[in-house]
Amino acid sequence: MTKEFIVKIVRRIFTSFLILLFIISLIFTILQLAPGDPSYKYLSPELSPELMNKVKNSFTTEGSLTEKYFGFLFSFLTGDLGISFNFHQPVLDVILPKLKITFIFSGITFIIQLLLSFWLAYVSVQNAGKIIDRAMKKVAMVFYSTPSFITGIILIYIFAYMIDLFPVSGIESIDNQNYSLPLQILDVAYHMFLPALTFTIALLPIYYSYLRENLKTVINSPYIVYLRTLGTSESRIFWKHTLPNSINPVIAVAGIEFGSIMSGSLVMEVVFGIPGMGRLIISSIATNDYPLVVGCCFIAGVMIILSSFIADLSRVLIDRRLLKGIMN
Amino acid sequence: MIMRCYYKRFTAVLIIFILTSCSGDKAQRDYVTVGVQSDVETFNPLFAFQSLEGSISELLFLSLLRHEWNEKLGKLESYPMMAESLKWNEDGSSIFIKLREDIYWSDSVKCTIDDVMFSLAAYSDPDIKSRGVGAFHNYVTDESGRIDAQNSFDRISDYELVINFKKGAAASYFDLDYPVIPKHIFGTLNTSQILSSEYNFEPVTNGAFKLLSWQKDQSIILGKNEKSFLNSDSTINRIIFKVVPDYNNRLLQLKKGEIDFLEDIKPEDAAGIEEFDNINVEKVSGRQYDYIGWNLIDPEVYRNTGKMIPNKFFGSKKVRQAITHALNRREVIDNFLLNYGELAVGPISSIFKSVYDTTLKPLEYNIELAKQLLKEEGWIDVNGDGIIEKNGLEFRFDLKIATGLPRREYAANIFNNNLKQIGIDANIEFMELNSFLDGLFMRKYNAWLIGWVIPIPVDLRIQWYSDFERTPLNLSSYRNREVDSLLDRLEMKLTEQERNQIFKNLNYILHDEQPFTFLYWVDNIVAYNTRINNIYINPLGSIHYCWEWTLK
Numbered sequence: 001m002t003k004e005f006i007v008k009i010v011r012r013i014f015t016s017f018l019i020l021l022f023i024i025s026l027i028f029t030i031l032q033l034a035p036g037d038p039s040y041k042y043l044s045p046e047l048s049p050e051l052m053n054k055v056k057n058s059f060t061t062e063g064s065l066t067e068k069y070f071g072f073l074f075s076f077l078t079g080d081l082g083i084s085f086n087f088h089q090p091v092l093d094v095i096l097p098k099l100k101i102t103f104i105f106s107g108i109t110f111i112i113q114l115l116l117s118f119w120l121a122y123v124s125v126q127n128a129g130k131i132i133d134r135a136m137k138k139v140a141m142v143f144y145s146t147p148s149f150i151t152g153i154i155l156i157y158i159f160a161y162m163i164d165l166f167p168v169s170g171i172e173s174i175d176n177q178n179y180s181l182p183l184q185i186l187d188v189a190y191h192m193f194l195p196a197l198t199f200t201i202a203l204l205p206i207y208y209s210y211l212r213e214n215l216k217t218v219i220n221s222p223y224i225v226y227l228r229t230l231g232t233s234e235s236r237i238f239w240k241h242t243l244p245n246s247i248n249p250v251i252a253v254a255g256i257e258f259g260s261i262m263s264g265s266l267v268m269e270v271v272f273g274i275p276g277m278g279r280l281i282i283s284s285i286a287t288n289d290y291p292l293v294v295g296c297c298f299i300a301g302v303m304i305i306l307s308s309f310i311a312d313l314s315r316v317l318i319d320r321r322l323l324k325g326i327m328n
Numbered sequence: 329m330i331m332r333c334y335y336k337r338f339t340a341v342l343i344i345f346i347l348t349s350c351s352g353d354k355a356q357r358d359y360v361t362v363g364v365q366s367d368v369e370t371f372n373p374l375f376a377f378q379s380l381e382g383s384i385s386e387l388l389f390l391s392l393l394r395h396e397w398n399e400k401l402g403k404l405e406s407y408p409m410m411a412e413s414l415k416w417n418e419d420g421s422s423i424f425i426k427l428r429e430d431i432y433w434s435d436s437v438k439c440t441i442d443d444v445m446f447s448l449a450a451y452s453d454p455d456i457k458s459r460g461v462g463a464f465h466n467y468v469t470d471e472s473g474r475i476d477a478q479n480s481f482d483r484i485s486d487y488e489l490v491i492n493f494k495k496g497a498a499a500s501y502f503d504l505d506y507p508v509i510p511k512h513i514f515g516t517l518n519t520s521q522i523l524s525s526e527y528n529f530e531p532v533t534n535g536a537f538k539l540l541s542w543q544k545d546q547s548i549i550l551g552k553n554e555k556s557f558l559n560s561d562s563t564i565n566r567i568i569f570k571v572v573p574d575y576n577n578r579l580l581q582l583k584k585g586e587i588d589f590l591e592d593i594k595p596e597d598a599a600g601i602e603e604f605d606n607i608n609v610e611k612v613s614g615r616q617y618d619y620i621g622w623n624l625i626d627p628e629v630y631r632n633t634g635k636m637i638p639n640k641f642f643g644s645k646k647v648r649q650a651i652t653h654a655l656n657r658r659e660v661i662d663n664f665l666l667n668y669g670e671l672a673v674g675p676i677s678s679i680f681k682s683v684y685d686t687t688l689k690p691l692e693y694n695i696e697l698a699k700q701l702l703k704e705e706g707w708i709d710v711n712g713d714g715i716i717e718k719n720g721l722e723f724r725f726d727l728k729i730a731t732g733l734p735r736r737e738y739a740a741n742i743f744n745n746n747l748k749q750i751g752i753d754a755n756i757e758f759m760e761l762n763s764f765l766d767g768l769f770m771r772k773y774n775a776w777l778i779g780w781v782i783p784i785p786v787d788l789r790i791q792w793y794s795d796f797e798r799t800p801l802n803l804s805s806y807r808n809r810e811v812d813s814l815l816d817r818l819e820m821k822l823t824e825q826e827r828n829q830i831f832k833n834l835n836y837i838l839h840d841e842q843p844f845t846f847l848y849w850v851d852n853i854v855a856y857n858t859r860i861n862n863i864y865i866n867p868l869g870s871i872h873y874c875w876e877w878t879l880k
Binding site: 034035036037040083086087088089097098153156157160161164167168169170171172174177269270271272273275279280283286288 | 359361366369370375523524528541543544545546547549568570571572573574576577580581583584586760761762763765766769
C-alpha cells in the first residue's frame with residue numbers, strides 16, 4: 001500500500017464525514033420547516049389547553065434555532081440519536097433490528113443478482129446474435145420495464161395463491177421460534193424466496209445489460225485476440241483479463257444500488273410484509289417521529305456512502321490506474 | 329453427470345421442505361390469526377393511543393368493568409369484571425369497589441386494590457402523558473389534573489376501596505374504565521422511566537391473555553391465560569395478530585385461510601369474499617361518518633386579528649342547508665360504498681337507539697330547492713357566467729382534502745359537479761396529511777372534507793362547545809348558546825331519560841344548522857373464517873372480548 005493510496009483513502013473518509021454532516025444538517029433544517037405535530041395524537045375531549053401545551057412542549061427542546069441545531073449536532077456526534085417519540089426507545093435500538101433484516105435480505109439478493117447477471121451475460125455473449133442471446137435481451141427489457149411491485153403481485157398470485165407453494169407474506173412462520181436452527185434458517189429462506197425472486201428480477205436486467213455490453217467489448221478487444229493467438233488458455237484469459245476489465249464499471253453502479261437498497265425498498269417491504277428499513281422510514285415520517293426520521297436518514301446516508309466507498313475501493317484494487325480519478 | 333445428481337437432490341430437498349412447510353402451518357390450527365395493517369408501539373394501556381393498542385391491551389389487562397353493547401336498546405351496558413361488586417352511595421358522589429380475590433399478575437403476584445389506585449393515579453398524571461390525561465375532572469385533583477389520592481381514595485382493605493368524587497360531579501362507571509396496571513412493576517419507576525420501561529414491551533399482565541411473543545412488524549402472539557376467571561376450556565389457545573401492510577395481501581391471505589379475521593374490507597371486495605363458503609362477512613355500522621366542514625367564521629380575519637366575523641360564504645344557515653340539498657350523497661353510497669353505508673342526519677348515528685331521533689330525516693337531494701334557498705340569501709348569477717354572486721363576491725372556495733383515501737376523492741369529484749349545478753365553484757385541493765392537519769387546527773380553511781369516529785359513550789362536547797380554547801376540535805368555529813347549555817347540562821346528574829332527550833335535542837339543532845354537511849355513515853366490513861364460533865361483531869370493536877370465541 002503506497003503513501004499516496006493511504007492519503008487518498010483518509011481524504012475520502014474525511015469528505016464522506018463532511019457529506020454526512022451536511023446530510024444531517026439538511027434533515028434538521030427540513031424537519032424544522034415540516035408541517036405536522038407529534039402531539040396531535042394526544043388531542044382528546046378532556047385535554048385542557050394548559051395540558052396540551054405541556055404535552056406539545058415535551059416534544060421540543062427550548063432555545064433558539066441555532067442553539068437547537070448545535071445541541072442536535074453535539075448529541076449526534078456523541079452518538080446520541082435521541083429517543084423515538086413513538087417507540088419510547090433509543091433510535092438506534094429501533095433501527096438496528098430493521099437494518100439487520102434489510103441487510104440480510106438485500107445482501108443475499110444482491111449477491112444472487114450479481115452472480116446470475118454475470119452468468120447470463122456470459123452465456124449471452126458466448127451466443128451473440130443467436131436466438132438465446134436475442135431472447136435474453138428481450139426478456140431483460142420486459143423485466144426492466146415492469147415495476148417490481150407488479151412483478152411481486154403476479155408472483156404472489158401465482159405461486160402463493162393459485163399454486164399455494166409459498167407463503168403470501170412475512171419472513172418466517174408463526175412457530176419459527178420452536179424450530180431447530182437449521183429449520184429456522186430454511187423457514188426464513190422459504191419465506192424469502194418470492195421476495196428475493198422479485199427483487200432479483202427487478203435489478204437483474206440492469207447488471208445483465210451492463211455486463212453483457214462490457215463483456216462483448218472486452219472479449220472482442222485486440223489484446224484478448226492477441227492473447228489467444230499467443231496460445232494463452234481460455235480460463236487464464238477469462239479470470240485474468242476478461243473478468244476484471246468487464247466487471248469494473250458494473251461495480252460502480254452496484255455500489256450505489258447496494259447503498260440504496262440498504263436503506264430499504266418500501267414497495268417490496270409493503271407487498272411482502274418484510275419489516276425492513278423502508279417501512280420504518282415511511283412510518284416515522286407519517287407520524288412525525290422526528291428523532292427516528294433523522295436516525296433513519298442518517299443510516300441510509302451512511303449506507304450509500306459506505307457502499308459507494310467500498311465499491312470504489314474494490315475498483316481501485318482491481319485496477320490501480322483508477323486510484324487518482326476515483327479516490328478524488 | 330455429478331452436477332445432474334446434485335440438481336436432483338437439491339430439487340427433492342426443496343420440494344419436501346416446501347410441502348412440509350405448506351402443510352405444517354395449517355395442520356395444527358389451535359389459534360386464530362387476525363390480520364392487521366400495522367404493528368403496535370406499546371402494550372402498556374397507559375399509552376394505547378391507537379385502536380389496535382387499545383384492543384390488545386384490553387385482552388392483556390383487566391378493567392374494573394366490562395361493557396357490552398345492547399343491540400336492541402342501542403346502548404352500552406356495564407358489568408363488573410375485576411370488581412366483584414360495585415355500589416354507588418345515595419347521591420352518587422362515591423362508589424364502593426369490592427375486588428375479586430382470584431386475580432393474579434402473570435408473575436404470580438396477587439392483584440389488589442393498590443394496583444387499582446396506582447393505575448388511576450398514573451392515568452391522571454400529566455408527567456406520564458398517558459391517554460387518560462385530562463379525563464379525571466370528576467375526581468378530586470390538583471391543579472395539573474393529577475388525582476389527589478388522599479382525598480379521592482379510602483382504602484378499606486386489600487380488596488376494598490371507596491372512591492370519593494368531586495362535589496357535584498356527575499360521576500359514572502366510565503370514570504373507572506381504565507385497564508389496571510401492576511403497581512409492583514411500575515410503582516418502582518419514576519414517571520419518566522415509565523414511558524420507556526421495558527415492561528411496556530414485555531408486560532406483566534392479568535388479562536384473559538398473556539403475551540407469548542412479539543416479532544416487531546411481523547406478529548404478536550397472545551396465549552390463553554389459564555389462571556384467568558374469564559377463560560374456559562373452549563377459549564382459543566392463541567390469538568395471533570399478523571402484520572401485513574398491504575391490503576391486497578391481507579385479502580389474499582384471508583381467502584387462502586392464512587388469516588382468519590380481517591377488518592376494513594373494501595366494499596368492492598365484500599361480494600367476492602361472500603362467495604367463499606368458509607368466510608362470513610358482517611359489518612359494523614354507525615361508528616364513522618364523512619363530513620364536509622364549513623368554517624362559520626372568516627378564517628383570514630380570525631388569523632390576522634383574532635376577531636370572529638361570520639364567514640362570507642358559510643356564515644348563513646340557509647346557504648349551508650342549500651349546499652347539503654345540492655349534494656348527491658346517495659350516489660356515493662350506491663356507487664362507491666355499494667350500500668355499505670347510510671345517509672347521515674347529524675353527528676349521532678341510528679345505532680344509538682336511545683339517543684337517536686328517528687323523526688329526523690336526511691336533507692333530500694334537491695337542486696331546485698338548493699337554488700331557491702341560495703336565491704333567498706341573495707346569491708344570484710347576475711353576470712351569467714354560471715357562478716352565483718352576492719355583493720360582487722363570486723361563490724368560489726377551496727375544498728381541502730387529505731390525500732390517500734379514494735372514497736373521499738371520489739365523493740369530492742361528485743360534489744364538485746353537484747355544486748357547479750347550483751352555480752358554486754368548489755376548487756378541490758388535495759393536501760399531504762400533516763400539512764392538511766396543520767391548516768385545519770389553525771382554522772385556515774373555508775371548507776374541508778374529512779371523517780370522524782363517534783366515541784362510545786357518545787360525546788359531542790369536543791366538536792360543538794363554543795370555547796375554542798378548551799375544545800380544539802371545534803373546527804367549524806361553531807358557537808350556539810343553546811348547544812352550550814345542553815352540553816353543560818350533560819355534565820350534571822341527570823336521569824337517563826333526561827340525558828337521552830338532550831342528545832336528541834342536540835342532534836336536532838345540529839341537523840338544522842348544518843355546521844357540517846353530514847354526508848354518510850360508513851360501515852366497517854368485517855370478514856372471518858367460519859371455523860371461529862361464538863363471535864359477536866359489535867360497535868365496541870370487532871375483537872372485543874375474543875376470549876369468548878371458540879374454534880370448530
